[in-house]
Amino acid sequence: MYSNEAPKKSKNSGSSKKRSKKSTWGSRERTSMSFFIVIAFFAIFGIIILTEVLMIDDRNSVAVRHVSVNRFSESVPDYEDVKDDYADDSSIFVRENRFAASAINNLFKKKKVDPQDKSISGLPVASENDPNAVPWGQMLPTKIEANLPPYTPDMKPLDGQWQVVNGTRFKFFVFSAYYDRRDGRMLRIIGATKTRSPEKVWCRMWYPIDGNNTKFRSISVMARVKVIRENWNLKYSACFILCPLRISYLDVPYSVSIVSKLRMPPGNVLLLRNTDTDHDFVNRSVANIPNKIAVCVKPFHFNYDQAMYVLEFLELNNLLGVSHFTFYNHTIGPKANCILQHYVEGKIPKQFLVNSQHRSNDGDNKNFTSDAASSHNENLTIIRDPKITVEILPWNLKMKSQKEIRTEGLFASLNDCLYRNMYRYSHVALIDLDEFIIPRHNDTISELIEWLSKRINNKNTGAYSFQNAFFYLQFANDDSIYDKKVPNSQVRATLVTQKKTRRRQKLHPQKQRSKYICKPEAVIEAGNHFVWEFCPGKGSLNVPSNSAILHHYRVCEFGGSDCIKSPSVEDKTAHKYSSRLVERVSAIYEHLKQPCNLPNLPPTPTKAPPTRARILRVGKLNATVSKSTDQQHDVKIKKIVFP
Incomplete structure (x- = not known):
């Protein structure tokens, strides 16, 4: 019996050893294969790094x-x-x-x-x-x-x-x-x-x-x-x-x-x-550069066609003392382009009638000169002063905006505009179409700069920087635009600086969203929100917010309407230009309505649209209160409008 079992035991033992050896060999094979893969990975990675190093231009570090x-x-x-x-x-x-x-x-x-x-x-x-x-x-x-x-x-x-x-x-x-x-x-x-x-x-x-x-x-x-x-x-x-x-x-x-x-x-x-033989350049010293202000605007894109915005931008800045505008046309809509071409060609009325009874509404008629009074002594002929000049340059840069280069190459346009206006204008403002630099106590920007120079030694000032204030378009409109008794109420209701008078309470710090006015001859490299490089000895002056701020009219920057939940204040500083601005825009709108195929203005609104504000309910509503009873007025519902 024992002799018969012995060979069987021996057979099982041999089979077990074979399986053990096979298992060991398979484990070693997997270990070797893993090691080989790791070595191959590092070898390929090393080759890539070495190739990159060899291909780098030695000038790259500079x-x-x-x-x-x-x-x-x-x-x-x-x-x-x-x-x-x-x-x-x-x-x-x-x-x-x-x-x-x-x-x-x-x-x-x-x-x-x-x-x-x-x-x-x-x-x-x-x-x-x-x-x-x-x-x-x-x-x-x-x-x-x-x-x-x-x-x-x-x-x-x-x-x-x-x-x-x-x-x-x-x-x-x-x-x-x-x-x-x-x-x-x-x-x-x-x-x-x-x-x-x-x-x-x-x-x-x-x-x-x-x-x-x-x-x-x-x-x-x-x-x-x-x-x-x-x-x-x-x-x-x-x-x-x-x-x-x-x-x-x-x-x-x-x-x-x-x-x-x-x-x-x-x-x-x-x-x-900018040579001595340039057709529109006079070799001027810094001392005798004309005391005029020019504005630079980044390229139009997305077929921009907001006609009334363009009119408001040109005329309000002209009231602020700006006499020249430089635009760059990547893509612009037909109506906005037609308006700008009339300015380029000087086909804008240089004088128009204004009702004298309405001139005293804002008490700011000191910058106007009367040419002649009408027979009824109610109208005055207002002469536009200073004259607006506009230059539009084509902008067909063959680069993909935001993918290859920042927003249509706007920094090339800003620096081109800086050097294009150098020695021709004493100051240049680099702003967008939805931005206005509004002095709080002075009437024009030139007066503001002169006022600042008497209080601050601006001998070394190359630029004046203004803090940004968001006037969100989601904020409720100003109540005054619903008054039909105001002259040209239809036009006034379309002007963003007149209907939006509530702004975010907290201003952005300098160099964040701020914009500036600079002396071109003092700047070497212009940026969007601040000057990157001045000439030696020049610098930037941060204008106090109680003297002037940048009014920026835009939608909430992150989408939606959550921005109106932030603390806000009412700011009607721009209303001091109301009558003059409305008169100008009204006259030019009527002049260009037919040639530029401008749309009819919507009728003057009589009441505010449905508010987008949150409603805070205080207490509990009694669901059993019948709508037909007078007890509805006792329901404790309190509406709080959050600007």
């Missing part, structure tokens, strides 16, 4: 230093580290242009000029002993310059239009060019390009050699691309292209082209503005 600053940090000067950036660029020059080695070796070396060399006749050249010549602004040798593509006669210099920079790997556009005669002469081009590690470009400056500006010779210098700080870390950003004129007697050119490769024909020609 570019990032300029674009990654905190939004509220101090200014970074235009000229910081320019020698480090551009001191040795011969390798780039060789790769892009393949010039002879002898020319490369002498590229940035000062060379003696042969006065018999006809190729430089009539052109300024680098002086042998010029102490102002620096490498990044050094011009090309004349023999190399002579072999570059010539000026194309069919390309006329343009101003205020987006043009392409040929030959770049990424999108690169230029819009306008200005001569900046302040600390260090240079050409300042407004453009848009890649935010991080922008590609290097050259400035080809064109000098006419005939009286008709049809034939040109060029001087080329290496440029510097400076990304405008407010880019929101998107792929593309507004930028400055800086072309130095550091050679002591290098003349100011007539136009300029921005190129990425010198051997490639230019894809753009920009007319240089």
Whole structure:
């Protein structure tokens, strides 16, 4: 019996050992496979990191230093580290242009000029002993310059239009060019390009050699691309292209082209503005700049067509002392565009009749002059003063708003407007269509600035900053718009500054939602809510809220109507312009109603629309109270309107 069981036991034991060995082998196989996967993962990850490191441009550290600053940090000067950036660029020059080695070796070396060399006749050249010549602004040798593509006669210099920079790997556009005669002469081009590690470009400056500006010779210098700080870390950003004129007697050119490769024909020609020969520019010193105010508005988009808003914006700002407006048209609706075109062409009534009995309603007729009284002595002819001028520039930037660049490239438009109005107007306000800078005690902004200068030493003031106050459109309308006895009550009921008089009690702190008025010649880089960079010695003055604030009329910023739950106050400061504003808008509306196909105004409302306020019920409702009895009035229901 035992002999028969022994082999069986041995068989089971052998089978168990085999299973044990098989199980052990499978476990080892899985362990080895896991180890191999981990090793492979780290190997692939290492290869990716190594590839990225090798592909990074060594210039990236310089570019990032300029674009990654905190939004509220101090200014970074235009000229910081320019020698480090551009001191040795011969390798780039060789790769892009393949010039002879002898020319490369002498590229940035000062060379003696042969006065018999006809190729430089009539052109300024680098002086042998010029102490102002620096490498990044050094011009090309004349023999190399002579072999570059010539000026194309069919390309006329343009101003205020987006043009392409040929030959770049990424999108690169230029819009306008200005001569900046302040600390260090240079050409300042407004453009848009890649935010991080922008590609290097050259400035080809064109000098006419005939009286008709049809034939040109060029001087080329290496440029510097400076990304405008407010880019929101998107792929593309507004930028400055800086072309130095550091050679002591290098003349100011007539136009300029921005190129990425010198051997490639230019894809753009920009007319240089703010020169002594500019058609609308007078070489003024800071002391005699006209005491006038201009307004800059970011590009119209989404086919903006709020006709009455446009009229109110133009006429109220004119009452506040603004005489010039600069707009940028990405997409605008037909009615708003028609109104603006009439202002551009000066087809707006310059005088109209106003009932003298209604002029005393707000007691603010001191800025008007009477031309003649009517026979009944009830009407006065009011002359518009000052005259409004409007400029509209096309804005066809080929970048995706909010995906590639911040809101239609608005920072390019703000800085273009700043330099476009420099030396022409003493002050420039950068605001939106739903914003108004309203003085509390003065009638105009000019009077406010003068009043501030007598109380605060503003010798070093380059900008005046105003705190933002939200006048939410969800707040209840002012009761006065329901009064039909008020003259032109239909028009008044459509004006946002007249019907919205309740604002959020808490003002935003400075640099958050604030807007400003600046002296253009004191600013180098403009931002949306504050100035990023001033000229040396200049700064910003925070205007006290009891002197003036920014009235901002908009819907709740986060959607819905929860914003009206916040504490609020009634502010009727803008009503001091009521009669003048309503009279102006009424006259111009009637004048443009037919030519611009403006819609009929809704009738004057007689009562407030159903309130959106919350209802607080105090006590309990007696559900058994019959609606037919007089006891309804005893139900304790208290309505509290939360503004």
